[in-house]
Structure formats: C-alpha cells, structure tokens
Amino acid sequence: MLNREDRSRIRQAVLAGRHLLEEEFDQLLRAHGLLPDRKVSVPGERAAIRAALEEALAREGLGYARARERYLKHAAFTFLNRVLALRVAEANGLAVETVIMRPEYGGRSRREYDLADADPELAVAPERLVQEALRQAFAELRSHLPILFREDDPYALLWPRPTAYRGLREILAGLPEELWREFETLGWAYQFFNSQEREEICRDLRRNPKPDHIPPLNQFYTVDWIVRALVHNTLGRLWLEAYPDSPLREKLAYFVPIRNHFRPPERRRSVEEMKVLDPACGSGHFLLGAFDLLLHMWREEHPEIPAWQIPALILERNLYGVDIDLRACQIAALALWLKAYTTFESLKQGDPAARFKPNRINIVCADVRFVDGNRCLRFLGEFSDPDLREIAQEILAACNDTFEIGSLLRIRQPFEELFAKRKTTLKELQKMEGQLSLFPLQGTQLALGDSLIPVPKPLTVEEIVEGIRCFGREASEANDMGSQFFGLAAEQAAHLMDVLSERYDVVLMNPPYGAMPAGCKEYARRNYPRTYHYYYAAFIEQAVDLCKEGGYVGALTGRTFLFLKSFQQIREEILRESALPEIIWDLGFNVLDEATARYAAFTLRRRHANDGVDWTEHPVTFFRLTDWAWEEKRVQFEEALAEMHAGEERGE
Numbered sequence: 001m002l003n004r005e006d007r008s009r010i011r012q013a014v015l016a017g018r019h020l021l022e023e024e025f026d027q028l029l030r031a032h033g034l035l036p037d038r039k040v041s042v043p044g045e046r047a048a049i050r051a052a053l054e055e056a057l058a059r060e061g062l063g064y065a066r067a068r069e070r071y072l073k074h075a076a077f078t079f080l081n082r083v084l085a086l087r088v089a090e091a092n093g094l095a096v097e098t099v100i101m102r103p104e105y106g107g108r109s110r111r112e113y114d115l116a117d118a119d120p121e122l123a124v125a126p127e128r129l130v131q132e133a134l135r136q137a138f139a140e141l142r143s144h145l146p147i148l149f150r151e152d153d154p155y156a157l158l159w160p161r162p163t164a165y166r167g168l169r170e171i172l173a174g175l176p177e178e179l180w181r182e183f184e185t186l187g188w189a190y191q192f193f194n195s196q197e198r199e200e201i202c203r204d205l206r207r208n209p210k211p212d213h214i215p216p217l218n219q220f221y222t223v224d225w226i227v228r229a230l231v232h233n234t235l236g237r238l239w240l241e242a243y244p245d246s247p248l249r250e251k252l253a254y255f256v257p258i259r260n261h262f263r264p265p266e267r268r269r270s271v272e273e274m275k276v277l278d279p280a281c282g283s284g285h286f287l288l289g290a291f292d293l294l295l296h297m298w299r300e301e302h303p304e305i306p307a308w309q310i311p312a313l314i315l316e317r318n319l320y321g322v323d324i325d326l327r328a329c330q331i332a333a334l335a336l337w338l339k340a341y342t343t344f345e346s347l348k349q350g351d352p353a354a355r356f357k358p359n360r361i362n363i364v365c366a367d368v369r370f371v372d373g374n375r376c377l378r379f380l381g382e383f384s385d386p387d388l389r390e391i392a393q394e395i396l397a398a399c400n401d402t403f404e405i406g407s408l409l410r411i412r413q414p415f416e417e418l419f420a421k422r423k424t425t426l427k428e429l430q431k432m433e434g435q436l437s438l439f440p441l442q443g444t445q446l447a448l449g450d451s452l453i454p455v456p457k458p459l460t461v462e463e464i465v466e467g468i469r470c471f472g473r474e475a476s477e478a479n480d481m482g483s484q485f486f487g488l489a490a491e492q493a494a495h496l497m498d499v500l501s502e503r504y505d506v507v508l509m510n511p512p513y514g515a516m517p518a519g520c521k522e523y524a525r526r527n528y529p530r531t532y533h534y535y536y537a538a539f540i541e542q543a544v545d546l547c548k549e550g551g552y553v554g555a556l557t558g559r560t561f562l563f564l565k566s567f568q569q570i571r572e573e574i575l576r577e578s579a580l581p582e583i584i585w586d587l588g589f590n591v592l593d594e595a596t597a598r599y600a601a602f603t604l605r606r607r608h609a610n611d612g613v614d615w616t617e618h619p620v621t622f623f624r625l626t627d628w629a630w631e632e633k634r635v636q637f638e639e640a641l642a643e644m645h646a647g648e649e650r651g652e
C-alpha cells in the first residue's frame with residue numbers, strides 16, 4: 001500500500017503533467033486553425049489532420065467551444081495514460097525502456113538509443129526519433145491493450161512536440177523508481193488527474209451535475225483493506241461454500257464467520273464459469289483483488305493446466321468491468337494486463353511453450369456517442385439476416401445515451417428475449433461458427449436435420465462486432481474518418497450490451513454518489529422507480545438484478561440507506577425480497593482520500609425461490625467503525641475479526 005507521502009508525489013506529478021499536456025495540445029489545436037472560439041483556415045499540409053480533428057470534435061455531440069474543451073482534456077489524459085502505461089511496463093521489465101531517460105544513453109531512452117544507432121538519419125532528427133520510439137512501443141502494446149493503444153483513437157490524433165514531451169518525462173522521472181513498480185500507482189494517477197477539477201465542480205455545483213462532472217466527482221480509489229474484505233466475503237465465500245476444505249481458506253485473512261440458514265442453489269460451481277463484474281470499475285481495484293483469489297481457484301480445480309496459462313484465462317473468462325469514463329477503462333485494462341502478465345512471468349518457469357496472449361480483456365466503456373444517423377442506416381444495411389439486423393439496431397438504440405446512463409442501462413431482459421428469438425438450422429450454425437472460428441459447438445452433434453435451434457448469444461455478438469469491423473475497414477480504405485469513429489462507438493455499444501445482458505456470480509462496486517445528471521435522472525425515474533432518488537441506490541438495484549441467484553453483491557456506498565426513512569422501500573423490497581444483507585461495515589467519514597461523504601461497505605446474498613430463509617430471523621453481522629479515522633478503522637476491524645475467530649475456536 002502506498003503511504004500519504006507517495007500519494008502526494010503522484011498527485012503533484014499527474015497534475016503537472018496534465019497542465020503541461022493541455023497547454024501543448026491547445027497550441028497544436030490553434031496551429032491547426034481550431035481556436036477556442038472559432039475556426040480559421042490553415043495551410044494545405046495541415047488539412048488532413050485538421051479534417052480528422054473536426055470529425056473528432058463533431059463526435060462529441062456538443063457545441064464547438066465545449067467540444068474543443070472536452071477534446072483537449074481527453075486527448076491530454078489519453079496521451080498521459082499511454083506514457084504512464086509504458087513507464088510502469090518498463091519499470092516491471094515488460095517493455096524496452098521508452099520513457100525514462102538515462103545518462104548512459106546520452107539523455108535518451110534505451111529504445112531511442114537503439115533506434116538512433118540503427119538509423120543515423122533518426123539520430124539527427126530528434127522529433128522523428130522520439131515519435132518513432134513511441135510508435136514502436138505503442139504498436140508492441142496495441143495487440144494486448146487495444147482500448148488504450150488503438151491507432152484510430154480520436155483522442156490520439158495529436159502528438160506533443162519534443163520539448164513538451166521531454167518536460168513530461170522529466171516530471172515523471174521525479175517519482176521514485178519503486179513507485180513505478182506498484183500497479184497501485186495507476187489507480188492513484190487516475191484519481192488525481194481530476195482532483196483540482198473536482199474541487200472546482202464542488203465549489204460551483206448547485207443542482208444536477210453534467211454528465212462530464214460524474215467521473216471527477218466520483219474518482220476515489222477504494223482502499224486495499226476494504227477491497228479485500230468485500231472480495232474475501234463474496235467470491236471467497238462462494239468458493240468455500242462449494243469446497244469447504246479448500247486451502248484457499250488460509251488466504252482469506254478478512255473472511256468473516258457468519259451463521260445463517262441460506263440454502264444455495266443446487267448447481268455445481270466451476271471456476272471456468274465464475275464471473276465477477278464491477279459496473280463502476282474505475283481503475284479496476286476490485287477486479288485486481290478478485291484476480292488473486294481466482295488464480296488460487298484455477299490452480300486448485302485444474303492442476304492439469306500449466307500454471308502459466310491461467311492468468312490469460314482469468315482475463316478472458318472471469319473478470320468484467322464497465323465504466324462511464326474511457327480513461328478509467330484504459331487504466332483498468334492496463335492494470336489487469338500488467339497483473340496477469342507479471343503473474344504469467346512468475347509461473348512460466350522456463351517452459352519454452354509459454355505464451356501470454358489473452359484473446360480479450362472484458363473492460364467496456366459506457367461513454368458511447370452516436371451523432372450521425374445516416375451512417376447508422378448505412379451500417380445496418382450491411383446485415384442480410386433480419387434477426388441479426390434487428391438485434392444490431394436495438395443495440396444502437398439502447399446505447400444511444402449511455403454517456404449519461406452508464407451501467408444503469410436496463411437491457412438484460414429485453415435482449416434475453418431478442419437472443420432467444422434468433423434461431424437457425426444446425427447446418428447454418430456450423431457454417432457461421434466455421435467462418436468465425438471462435439465458438440465450438442457443444443452437445444450439438446445430433447442429426448437435427450432442418451430443425452431450428454437457438455443461435456448462441458456469444459456468436460451473435462461476435463457476428464455483429466465482425467460486421468462493425470468490416471464497416472470500419474471499408475471506412476478506413478475510403479479515408480472516411482467519421483465512419484471510422486462511428487464504428488468505434490458501435491463496437492463499444494455491442495460489448496456494453498454483451499456485458500450488461502449477462503448475470504454474474506459476484507458484483508463488486510464503489511458506485512457513483514450524489515446527484516445524477518438530468519438525463520440519467522429521467523431515465524432512472526422510468527427504470528428504477530424504487531431507487532431513482534439516489535445514484536448509489538439505483539446501482540444497488542441494478543447490481544442485484546445482474547447477480548445470479550445465490551450470488552453476491554459487495555459494495556462500498558453511502559451509509560444513508562441504513563437509516564433514512566426515504567430508503568425504507570429499498571430496505572423492505574430489495575434488501576428483504578431480492579437480496580439479504582450478510583455483513584455491514586458502518587464506516588462513517590475518513591474512508592477515501594479527498595472524499596467527504598459517510599460510507600458503509602456491505603455484502604448482499606441474492607435470493608432464490610428455495611433459499612429457505614425467513615428474513616425476520618436472518619442474522620446480519622455488523623461492524624461499527626465510525627468512531628475511528630483512516631487506518632484505525634482497519635485496525636479495529638482486524639481486532640474484532642480476530643476475536644470472532646477466537647470465539648469460533650472456543651465453540652462460542
């Protein structure tokens with residue numbers, strides 16, 4: 001865990017880097033004729049980039065001045081994220097040094113030194129040398145982290161000039177090397193990027209915030225001990241319930257002994273099928289905490305699988321995250337990839353067959369923006385299958401306003417019906433699967449003739465995504481930047497729909513707190529009539545709905561739902577009929593850096609028809625930690641937990 005001094009250093013460096021990059025990109029926008037209040041003509045050699053920048057600004061769906069301001073911020077954060085990713089990767093030995101400058105390389109990075117040595121023309125062209133080193137590094141990471149390093153990212157059209165980039169590198173060089181070896185640094189960088197902006201918003205905000213206010217207002221890094229407590233008592237508890245003698249028990253330092261009469265659903269639990277979702281994932285701290293337990297589960301259940309294969313399997317099959325902020329999604333994907341890659345390195349033990357290449361990382365950004373109806377119609381016209389076209393159309397319609405709604409999007413039930421309706425013959429299904437080579441048929445070797453059978457949902461999603469990619473390739477060949485940006489949004493929408501139409505064994509979250517944007521409030525009023533008054537309460541309702549029967553919700557939220565009369569309906573209907581509280585940590589103030597709200601953490605067990613529980617007799621374990629500050633809360637919890645375990649040993 002990073003101490004306050006370390007966190008303060010990260011904050012200063014990140015804010016200095018943001019200020020430098022925003023100034024630099026502002027100058028570059030001006031150089032391309034995009035002034036803060038108007039557009040002016042530019043020489044012909046800048047026309048291509050100028051046209052792409054205009055498409056990128058139009059994609060924001062705002063007036064020119066606001067679109068420019070938003071683009072400037074997001075371009076700065078995207079470049080900073082990429083440099084942070086490289087710096088952490090190189091500090092952990094996962095990439096050739098590209099950011100850090102060393103005296104032994106003439107004040108350059110190792111990659112720049114090698115490039116200059118190989119190509120004398122680059123050696124005398126510093127701007128080309130710097131950009132070529134970055135392009136090479138970005139390309140190496142692109143296949144692993146497309147969400148952060150994709151070439152067609154609208155926020156990556158500009159590159160800082162050598163003087164500005166060198167200034168950024170010098171700022172980052174001021175942080176001790178050991179901080180770059182901590183993946184936690186990325187989470188704090190995400191929070192601190194907007195810390196000054198958050199103060200300004202809080203000072204000026206009167207009523208409903210704007211959609212862009214939500215990430216800064218809620219960017220708080222969940223402290224490690226709360227993450228572990230929630231992960232251990234949700235994911236860990238499910239595993240011990242299925243395998244009581246599992247050696248994993250020894251790893252669960254924050255496992256709280258509870259006694260109730262809840263009967264789990266009668267189904268086999270396998271780590272291959274266990275899914276964990278964070279619907280407001282931020283920098284991915286909950287998912288990183290779940291990774292460690294899942295690694296033990298895989299190794300315990302599948303000793304026949306080479307251990308080095310497991311980190312990629314966890315990313316592909318077990319962990320899912322959604323956030324409304326693209327920067328958060330970039331950092332979460334990066335942190336998970338780094339975690340899995342370093343774990344792979346520690347497990348491969350010289351095996352020459354060892355390779356780390358996960359097929360996907362299931363982190364999805366909910367900031368989807370469609371601003372061109374004609375391109376939407378052109379895209380839908382690509383599908384000859386009417387059922388597939390209908391699903392694609394419904395995806396685009398449902399996700400049209402997710403930049404305000406985020407993970408509160410209600411699509412699971414309607415899309416279950418759409419997917420169930422789509423059927424084909426076994427012959428056609430085999431043909432489709434053969435073309436995509438992704439989804440082997442299971443249990444469909446019977447000769448069914450022309451009988452109609454359901455098309456698996458993953459196959460349908462992949463067909464739509466492949467259609468989007470074809471559309472994007474055609475747009476790229478035609479140099480149609482607007483259609484390329486539409487394709488990016490459509491692919492985001494398909495993945496978002498895929499994630500939010502599933503059910504999960506565990507849902508972990510630290511959701512938004514405070515007032516909703518106006519559009520989100522209106523949506524919640526229609527779709528969350530019991531909880532729309534409170535942002536985090538609507539997230540609790542959605543989390544319960546996304547949870548499988550017998551599964552768990554673990555959350556850190558405001559504590560007002562425990563006491564206020566206005567939450568009575570939530571307590572009586574959701575926390576009795578749908579999900580039963582098992583453990584509550586009443587935390588009060590002083591829980592998250594820079595946050596001033598009162599918090600509570602809790603676990604909920606999703607009910608089912610045969611769980612055998614009378615809620616009036618259902619016990620809840622309650623830890624009151626409101627009287628202590630910061631780390632003292634953890635100490636008091638650990639002492640209370642130790643006493644509980646001692647009582648168990650005494651048979652009490």
